[in-house]
Amino acid sequence: MTIQAIFxxxxxxxxxxxxxxxxxxxxxxYFRGRGSERRGSGGIAAGVGxxxxxxxxxxxxxxxxxxxxxxxxxLKREDDTGGD
Numbered sequence: 212m213t214i215q216a217i218f219x220x221x222x223x224x225x226x227x228x229x230x231x232x233x234x235x236x237x238x239x240x241y242f243r244g245r246g247s248e249r250r251g252s253g254g255i256a257a258g259v260g261x262x263x264x265x266x267x268x269x270x271x272x273x274x275x276x277x278x279x280x281x282x283x284x285x286l287k288r289e290d291d292t293g294g295d
Contacts (some may be wrong), residue, residue, distance in 0.1 A: 212220075
């Protein structure tokens with residue numbers, strides 16, 4: 212066998228056996244750790260949770276109409292009339 216044939220045989224073995232072993236090993240190592248210890252933002256669940264918190268914050272704020280009405284009351288309250 213020539214050196215070129217030996218080289219390509221070794222490359223084929225590495226490509227067909229070595230690469231899948233490395234991929235499986237890296238996936239096992241990744242999923243073995245807890246989610247809180249992994250790098251990153253936490254995935255889709257964290258993004259959805261953050262979006263829901265932001266929507267809740269926006270919905271809890273009083274609207275402009277309520278703010279203006281509280282500052283400049285147009286209707287008198289029943290207590291201000293002096294009657295029964």
